[in-house]
Every structure is written in C-alpha cells, then in structure tokens.
Amino acid sequence: MSMLNLVYLIFAFIPARAENICSAARDRPGVARLSTVDEQLKCVLSNIDPGYIIDLTRRLVATRSVYDPAVPGATEEAAARLVAAELSALGLAVHVEEVAPGRPNVIADWQGSAPGPTLLFEGHTDVVTEGNPARWTYPPFSAELVDGRIYGRGSADMKSGIAAAVGAVRALARSGLPYRGRIRLAVLVDEEDLMLGVKHFIRSGWAKGVDGAIVCEPEQNEVCLIQKGAMRVRVEFTGVMAHGAMPQAGVNPIPWAAEFIQALGRLEARLVQEHGENVHLGRPSLTPTIVQAPAEGPPQLNVIPAAARVFVDVRTIPGVDHRRLEADMRAILSAMSERDPRVRAELEVFEDRPWTETPPDTPIAQAVAEACRRAAGREPVYGGVPGATDGTFLSAWAGIPIVTLGPGDRYIPHQVDEYVEVDQVIEAARIYAASAVLFSARHPESRALGRGAEQAG
Numbered sequence: 001m002s003m004l005n006l007v008y009l010i011f012a013f014i015p016a017r018a019e020n021i022c023s024a025a026r027d028r029p030g031v032a033r034l035s036t037v038d039e040q041l042k043c044v045l046s047n048i049d050p051g052y053i054i055d056l057t058r059r060l061v062a063t064r065s066v067y068d069p070a071v072p073g074a075t076e077e078a079a080a081r082l083v084a085a086e087l088s089a090l091g092l093a094v095h096v097e098e099v100a101p102g103r104p105n106v107i108a109d110w111q112g113s114a115p116g117p118t119l120l121f122e123g124h125t126d127v128v129t130e131g132n133p134a135r136w137t138y139p140p141f142s143a144e145l146v147d148g149r150i151y152g153r154g155s156a157d158m159k160s161g162i163a164a165a166v167g168a169v170r171a172l173a174r175s176g177l178p179y180r181g182r183i184r185l186a187v188l189v190d191e192e193d194l195m196l197g198v199k200h201f202i203r204s205g206w207a208k209g210v211d212g213a214i215v216c217e218p219e220q221n222e223v224c225l226i227q228k229g230a231m232r233v234r235v236e237f238t239g240v241m242a243h244g245a246m247p248q249a250g251v252n253p254i255p256w257a258a259e260f261i262q263a264l265g266r267l268e269a270r271l272v273q274e275h276g277e278n279v280h281l282g283r284p285s286l287t288p289t290i291v292q293a294p295a296e297g298p299p300q301l302n303v304i305p306a307a308a309r310v311f312v313d314v315r316t317i318p319g320v321d322h323r324r325l326e327a328d329m330r331a332i333l334s335a336m337s338e339r340d341p342r343v344r345a346e347l348e349v350f351e352d353r354p355w356t357e358t359p360p361d362t363p364i365a366q367a368v369a370e371a372c373r374r375a376a377g378r379e380p381v382y383g384g385v386p387g388a389t390d391g392t393f394l395s396a397w398a399g400i401p402i403v404t405l406g407p408g409d410r411y412i413p414h415q416v417d418e419y420v421e422v423d424q425v426i427e428a429a430r431i432y433a434a435s436a437v438l439f440s441a442r443h444p445e446s447r448a449l450g451r452g453a454e455q456a457g
C-alpha cells in the first residue's frame with residue numbers, strides 16, 4: 001500500500017471530525033441562508049470520503065463498458081447497473097431507462113429538504129476501445145492504483161468524474177444539512193458515438209426544470225464555459241464511369257472533389273480571418289478527413305469511377321453561424337457547376353452539433369468559480385472543451401446553462417495508459433459538492449418544475 005492510499009484510508013474513517021463541524025451548521029435549522037454558507041461548506045466538505053470515491057472509480061473502471069454491436073453483451077449495462085445500485089443505496093430515487101437494447105441511462109434524484117433550484121451532474125458510462133491490451137503498462141481494466149494515479153480505460157473519460165459526482169451527492173446527503181433544491185444525476189450511454197443517451201434523456205423530459213448543469217468530463221478541473229461546435233458533412237460527386245484509356249467517354253468526378261477541397265481551404269482561411277482565434281478553443285477548421293473514389297465498389301486503376309465522396313470534419317468556435325457556413329459550402333458547389341454544367345454534387349450535413357457558450361455571470365458559472373476558491377483553495381482556471389460532449393445537447397436542445405469541469409488531463413482520453421490523478425478526482429468531488437451548496441444558496445428560485453417534480457418536498 002502506498003503512502004497516498006494510506007492517507008486516503010485514514011481520511012475515510014474520521015466521521016467524528018465531520019460530526020463536530022456539522023453540528024454547528026445543523027444548529028441553525030431552516031433553509032439555506034447566506035450567513036450559514038461557510039458552515040455548510042465546511043460540513044459538506046468534511047463529509048467527502050476520498051476512500052469511497054477512489055474505490056468507486058476503480059470498481060467502475062474494472063467494469064468494462066466498451067460498446068461493440070458485434071459482440072453480444074458488450075454494452076454499458078454492467079457499469080450502469082453498478083451506478084444505479086450505488087445511488088439506490090444512498091437513498092436516491094433511481095430511474096433506469098433503456099435507450100437501446102442493453103444500453104440503459106441512469107437518472108437519479110436527490111431531493112433536498114425544501115424546494116429550490118435543480119442542479120444536474122452529467123456523465124457517461126461508455127468508454128472507447130482499449131485497442132491492443134498488450135500495449136498497456138497495466139491491463140486496461142485492472143484499475144491499478146499506482147503512485148496516486150488510477151490507470152485504465154475510462155479512468156479519466158469519465159468514470160472518475162461519475163464517482164466524484166456520486167461522492168459529492170453522498171457528502172451532501174450524509175451531512176444531514178437542510179438543502180434547498182434538488183440534485184439530479186444523469187449517467188448516460190453512447191456519448192462517444194451518436195449521443196443517443198443524452199438525446200433520449202432530453203426527449204424523455206428529464207432536462208425540463210433543470211436550472212444548471214455540471215458536465216463531469218475530463219478537463220483537468222478547469223472551468224469550461226465554452227465548447228467547440230461540429231458539423232459532419234458528406235459531399236457526393238457523380239460522374240460517368242468509363243475506361244481509363246478513353247477518358248472522353250466518361251466524366252471523372254475526382255478533379256471536382258479536388259477542386260472542392262481546395263476551395264474549402266480558402267473558405268477556412270476566410271472563417272479564421274472573420275472569427276480569429278478563440279483564447280481557449282483556437283481556430284475554426286474545415287478538415288477533409290475521408291476522400292473516396294470510387295465511392296462504392298473496388299478501385300481499379302484503369303477505370304474512371306462513377307462517383308467520388310468527400311467527408312469534412314467541421315469544427316467551429318462561438319460566433320460561427322452553422323447555417324451560413326453550410327450555405328457557403330453549397331455556394332462552392334454551385335459555382336463549380338456554373339463553370340462546368342456536367343458537375344453534379346450533393347452535400348449533406350448529417351450531424352450538427354452547435355458550439356456552446358455559457359456567460360460567466362450565470363448562477364451555475366458563478367457557483368462553480370466560487371467553489372474552486374472555497375473548496376480547492378485556488379482561483380478558477382478557465383478553459384474550453386475542444387470536442388462535442390453530451391453538454392452540447394443539454395445546452396443547444398434543452399437550453400440548460402452548462403459548465404464542463406472534471407478530473408483528468410484533457411489530452412489523456414482515448415490514449416493507451418489512460419490514467420487519472422487521485423488528487424484531481426477528490427478535488428473535483430469537493431468542487432462539485434461546494435458548487436451544489438453555492439448554487440442553491442445563490443439561486444433565487446427554481447424554474448418551472450419539470451419531470452420528477454412530483455417528488456419535490
């Protein structure tokens with residue numbers, strides 16, 4: 001056992017200390033008042049149990065949840081059941097909703113003692129593939145704890161974030177303090193692919209009445225108020241198949257694809273000129289990632305293909321209008337067919353994920369920033385989320401103000417030897433718990449009550 005492990009175990013067995021701190025706070029019954037927020041914070045933070053959070057992280061990492069439709073039983077189910085059981089044991093009202101066969105969302109509510117705002121903690125159970133396990137220093141699902149780091153697929157992205165959120169709610173519940181409002185945990189499926197989990201969550205009405213959300217993705221505990229948008233674009237050029245020895249008998253779509261790609265580069269340069277560089281997110285980009293010709297069937301050197309296909313990975317920053325950008329891409333194609341009437345091209349945006357931006361003066365942003373000061377003893381460090389997450393849809397579809405903050409190095413997810421620093425996990429749990437206290441304290445009133453409100457006290 002390392003020294004760090006020992007320290008965490010000792011921390012885990014000091015209920016007497018927590019009890020002393022809490023009795024002062026509890027002696028003032030009633031709803032949260034600003035004058036008691038300090039005492040409440042001390043009490044709740046003294047109930048954060050590092051041993052529990054580390055253990056839960058490791059149990060979750062050890063529960064493989066790589067989704068693979070080709071392998072029976074390779075879903076998020078076991079990890080979701082583990083989370084559901086844990087939350088039931090804490091006394092939360094737990095809902096397990098199947099999004100697709102073997103792929104359940106877990107939604108749980110912890111109801112405070114008085115009505116107030118609803119704060120959502122959001123995470124996902126799916127993890128990306130471990131690749132070749134032989135390339136890992138420790139087996140990818142052994143959840144090895146070495147020198148203050150937990151290793152394994154999903155340790156950072158994002159089972160430690162889930163464990164920290166559960167640990168924060170557990171601390172609130174164990175504190176026995178009066179709490180104004182409700183905390184909802186959403187532990188969803190399929191974030192790494194089509195985000196079916198969060199879409200189902202929103203369509204089922206769970207986002208209604210949520211006043212603010214913390215997305216527990218690995219952002220090294222930075223306060224991320226902005227996030228890149230994304231568009232996935234497919235362009236299909238249709239020519240006429242012919243023998244390579246008689247090119248005049250056909251129409252080759254490949255030069256059109258090349259021309260389009262060249263024009264995309266100029267459009268990207270214009271976007272960068274217009275929108276500049278975001279301090280946290282960098283520049284918008286239009287990146288051709290797949291070029292296929294022939295679009296179907298086996299390639300053959302002496303055959304002009306009937307069709308060519310180009311896929312573009314578009315990433316945007318706040319300020320970029322996706323509709324206008326789509327129109328600009330279509331205009332490139334129209335200009336091409338004006339010059340050459342034989343050009344036949346079809347463009348489809350098959351996935352559209354808007355960028356998000358949460359103003360720093362919203363209650364959730366302020367609560368999290370203040371929580372960094374009070375629970376982590378440091379000024380908040382602001383950052384940006386480079387990829388799309390479930391938070392994209394919570395913000396864009398459900399209009400929920402979101403802050404993304406969670407343990408784990410931003411660049412470690414999806415890599416071999418993924419790990420998370422235990423200190424960061426515990427700091428995240430402290431920030432989450434403090435955010436809940438501060439959000440409740442500073443939020444004047446809840447929005448219209450949505451699904452789950454029938455349980456409100």
Ligand SMILES: [Zn+2]
Pocket residue numbers: 124157158191217218
């Ligand atoms: Zn993630």
